[in-house]
Amino acid sequence: MNETSDFAQAWAIADKLADAARVETLKYFRTATLETQSKKAAFDPVTVADKNAEAAMRAILAEARPDDGILGEEHGAVEGTSGLTWVLDPIDGTRGFISGSPTWGVLIALSDENGPLLGLIDQPYISERFWGGPGRAETKGPLGTSPLKTKGTTSLAQATLFSTYPEIGTQDERVAFERVAAEVQLTRFGCDCYAYAMLAAGHIDLVIEAGLQPYDIQAPIAVVQAAGGMVTDWQGRPAHNGGTAIAAATPELHAAALGLLA
Numbered sequence: 001m002n003e004t005s006d007f008a009q010a011w012a013i014a015d016k017l018a019d020a021a022r023v024e025t026l027k028y029f030r031t032a033t034l035e036t037q038s039k040k041a042a043f044d045p046v047t048v049a050d051k052n053a054e055a056a057m058r059a060i061l062a063e064a065r066p067d068d069g070i071l072g073e074e075h076g077a078v079e080g081t082s083g084l085t086w087v088l089d090p091i092d093g094t095r096g097f098i099s100g101s102p103t104w105g106v107l108i109a110l111s112d113e114n115g116p117l118l119g120l121i122d123q124p125y126i127s128e129r130f131w132g133g134p135g136r137a138e139t140k141g142p143l144g145t146s147p148l149k150t151k152g153t154t155s156l157a158q159a160t161l162f163s164t165y166p167e168i169g170t171q172d173e174r175v176a177f178e179r180v181a182a183e184v185q186l187t188r189f190g191c192d193c194y195a196y197a198m199l200a201a202g203h204i205d206l207v208i209e210a211g212l213q214p215y216d217i218q219a220p221i222a223v224v225q226a227a228g229g230m231v232t233d234w235q236g237r238p239a240h241n242g243g244t245a246i247a248a249a250t251p252e253l254h255a256a257a258l259g260l261l262a
Helices: 004-026 048-064 094-098 171-181 193-200 214-226 251-261
Strands: 036-038 045-047 069-072 076-078 085-092 105-112 115-123 128-133 136-141 144-147 160-163 186-189 206-212 230-232 243-248
Touching: 004 048, 004 085, 004 105, 004 115, 004 128, 045 048, 045 094, 048 069, 048 085, 069 214, 085 094, 085 214, 105 193, 105 214, 115 193, 115 214, 128 193, 128 214, 136 193, 136 214, 160 171, 160 193, 171 206, 171 251, 193 206, 193 214, 206 214, 206 251, 214 230, 214 243, 230 251, 243 251
Parallel strands: 069 085, 160 186, 160 206
Antiparallel strands: 036 045, 069 076, 085 105, 105 115, 115 128, 128 136, 136 144, 206 243, 230 243
């Protein structure tokens, strides 16, 4: 994908996917009829909203982009022939979703073998959408449309750090995370993908996570990087295949946190 027209078409499809996922997720959000199952022995919730939202997005791609691959959380991988793959998480933050919290989101990325080319984070209930890719870093919500730009924070002592779970990753990963948390101004937990959106929008400074899958991180990578931030794994390598991730507002802040993690 190098042509402006190629990206314009891809963005139009991404918005169409997000619109379809909004319809399916909002059918069930904050309803008494929502049933929750667990995908593992340890509580790992999935709902009909997750499954239906991904199915709706896949139906659109089957018609509009049949040559592209698909990697989704609920319905697995489909190989394509174009060299491009749509990476879908129909509800990132299902625990928040079933709890009535509006901090979950729909994640959509279009990637090649090197990682995401563009990404979209959508919060259906709040009607907020965040776009990130070549030449595009913007958000649209109840207060209108505005550009995305990360903060200029360079010091850990002035930084706000988010992670989804206090019990991040393995014991060793938790210890490494605590080294960073001990140096920042404020540490908060929760928000799932919404934390990356807040980083891109300039409200927080760091997101550090472990135990990620590709569909958890590829759209956030594209959005954060388009807004001027940095995203790598905890060794400073590309993070698009999952595992660990550190997203930072500035290169200086990234380097400071990475030194403590490693």
